[in-house]
Amino acid sequence: xxxxxxxxxxxxxxxxxxxxxxxxxxxxxxxxxxxxxxxxxxxxxxxxxxxxxxxxxxxxxxxxxxxxxxxxxxxxxxxxxxxxxxxxxxxxxxxxxxxxxxxxxxxxxxxxxxxxxxxxxxxxxxxxxxxxxxxxxxxxxxxxxxxxxxxxxxxxxxxxxxxxxxxxxxxxxxxxxxxxxxxxxxxxxxxxxxxxxxxxxxxxxxxxxxxxxxxxxxxxxxxxxxxxxxxxxxxxxxxxxxxxxxxxxxxxxxxxxxxxxxxxxxxxxxxxxxxxxxxxxxxxxxxxxxxxxxxxxxxxxxxxxxxxxxxxxxxxxxxxxxxxxxxxxxxxxxxxxxxxxxxxxxxxxxxxxxxxxxxxxxxxxxxxxxxxxxxxx
Numbered sequence: 327x328x329x330x331x332x333x334x335x336x337x338x339x340x341x342x343x344x345x346x347x348x349x350x351x352x353x354x355x356x357x358x359x360x361x362x363x364x365x366x367x368x369x370x371x372x373x374x375x376x377x378x379x380x381x382x383x384x385x386x387x388x389x390x391x392x393x394x395x396x397x398x399x400x401x402x403x404x405x406x407x408x409x410x411x412x413x414x415x416x417x418x419x420x421x422x423x424x425x426x427x428x429x430x431x432x433x434x435x436x437x438x439x440x441x442x443x444x445x446x447x448x449x450x451x452x453x454x455x456x457x458x459x460x461x462x463x464x465x466x467x468x469x470x471x472x473x474x475x476x477x478x479x480x481x482x483x484x485x486x487x488x489x490x491x492x493x494x495x496x497x498x499x500x501x502x503x504x505x506x507x508x509x510x511x512x513x514x515x516x517x518x519x520x521x522x523x524x525x526x527x528x529x530x531x532x533x534x535x536x537x538x539x540x541x542x543x544x545x546x547x548x549x550x551x552x553x554x555x556x557x558x559x560x561x562x563x564x565x566x567x568x569x570x571x572x573x574x575x576x577x578x579x580x581x582x583x584x585x586x587x588x589x590x591x592x593x594x595x596x597x598x599x600x601x602x603x604x605x606x607x608x609x610x611x612x613x614x615x616x617x618x619x620x621x622x623x624x625x626x627x628x629x630x631x632x633x634x635x636x637x638x639x640x641x642x643x644x645x646x647x648x649x650x651x652x653x654x655x656x657x658x659x660x661x662x663x664x665x666x667x668x669x670x671x672x673x674x675x676x677x678x679x680x681x682x683x684x685x686x687x688x689x690x691x692x693x694x695x696x697x698x699x700x701x702x703x
Contacts, residue, residue: 342383345378345381345382345386346382346383346386348374348378349374349375349378349382349386349390350389352370352371352374352375353371353375353390353393353394355367355370355371356368356371356394356397356400357393357394357397364399365399368399368400368401369401371401372401372402372403372404375390375401375404376401376403376404376407379404379407384412384414384415387408387411387415388414388415390408391408391411391415391416391417391418391419392418395408395418395419395422395423396418396422396423396424397425398424398425399425400423400425401425402425402426402427405419405423405425405426405430406426406430409423409426409430409434409442410434410437410438410442413439413441413442413445416434416438416442416445417441417445420434420442420445420446420449421445421446421448421449422449428452428453428455428456429455431446431449431452431456432455432456432459434446435456435459435460435463436459436463440464440465440467440468443460443463443464443468444467444468444471446460447460447464447468447471447472447475447478448471448472448475449475449477450477451477452472452475452477452478452479453479454479454480454481454484457472457478457479457480457481457484458480458481458483458484460472461480461484461487461488461491462487466495466497466498469488469491469492469495469498470495470497470498470500470501471501473488473492473498473501473502473505474501474504479507480507482509482511482512485508485509485512486511486512486515488502488512489502489512489515489516490515492516492519493516493519494519496521496524499516499519499520499521499524500524500527502516502537503520503524503527503528503537505537508536508537509536510536510540512536513536513537513540514540516537517537517540563589563592566580566583566596567580567592567595567596567599570596570599570600571599571600577596577600577627577628577629577633578628578629578630578632578633580596581593581596581624581629581633581634581636581637582633582636584596585633585636585637585639585640586636586640588640588643590609590612590613590640590644591609593609593612593637594606594608594609594610594611594612595608595609597620597623597624597627600627601623601626601627601671601675602675603623603674603675603678604678607678608623611623612637612640612641613641613644613645615645617638617641617655617658619674620637621634621655621658621659621662621667622662622667622670622671622674623667623671623674624637624659625659625662625663625664625667626664626667626668626670626671628664631656631659631660634656634659635656638652638655638656638659639652641655
C-alpha cells in the first residue's frame, strides 16, 4: 500500500521520470483497491492524474490508457481526456471503456479523426445519437464497421442516409444485408442496388426482416410485369399477323421481324394464316432438315428473297448449316417461280384437307383415321 509520505515525496518530483513514477504509483493504488473503497480511491487517483496529465509523455499516457481504459470505476473526466488523445492512446478507451457516456462518444465522433470513429464503431453498444454522427462523418471503412456491429442502433432517418451512401459501396451493402432491423423504406431503397451475389446471400440467410420481405415483393412484381409484357407481346404479335392477313402490313416486314427475333413459332403461325394451313404443321416446317415445303409456302405468299434470307439465317443457327448450304437454299428459292409455288401450295392444301379429321359419322363409315399434316410434308 502506497503511504501518504511516499505519495507526497513523488508529488514533489517535477521531472519527467518523477511524474511517470507518480502516475504509475497511483495507478497501482487504484487498480488494487477493493470494491468497498474503489470509488473513493478513484476520486483521488483522478485528481492526481488530471493535475499532471498535460505534462505526461506519450509513452506514459499510453501505458495509463491501457491499464485503466477498461476499468468500470475509472475516473470519468480522465477517460474523456484520454478518449480525445492520439488514436494509439484513445483506442483502448474508445473501444471498451464502460465509463464513457453516449454523449462523450458523440463529442469525440463529431471532432476527431476517422481512426477515432473506427474505434467507436466497434463498441458493444451504440445508441442512435452516436450512429447518426458516425454515418454523417464516417468514411467507407467506418460505415462498414458500424453497420456490421450488431450492438449498433440506428434511427430510421440514419438508416436512409446509410443506404444512400451504400448505393455505390459493396462493402457497406454486404454489412447491411446481415441486419434484421432495417426499416422497410430503407430496404426498398437498397434492394435495387444489390448485386446478384448479395441477393443470393440474403436468401441463404433465411431470416426475417424488411429486406427479405421487400425482395419477395419485388420478385413477385417482376414476375407480374414479365407476364404483362409477355401478354402485350402476344397481343402485338397477333395483331401483326392479322394486319398481314388483312393486307395492312407487308408480309416481308412481319417475316423479317419474326426471323430476326428468333420467333419460329410465330413465323409458322403467320405463314399458316396467310396460307390457310394448320399452324402446328407449318411451325414444324421451319426447322425440318428439308426447306422445300417452307420455300413453297413463302414463295406462294410473296415473301421476297431478301426476307427469306432472314429465315434461312435463323435456320442456319439452329440446324448448324454452313455458308454453302445457306447459299444453295437461297439459290433454290430464287429459282422457284411464283406460279410453281402456288400450284404446289394448292396441292399441299388439298392433301391436308383430304386428311383432315372427318365428322364422327363419316369416320365410322370408312373406318379410316386422320393422318397428321407432318406425315405428308
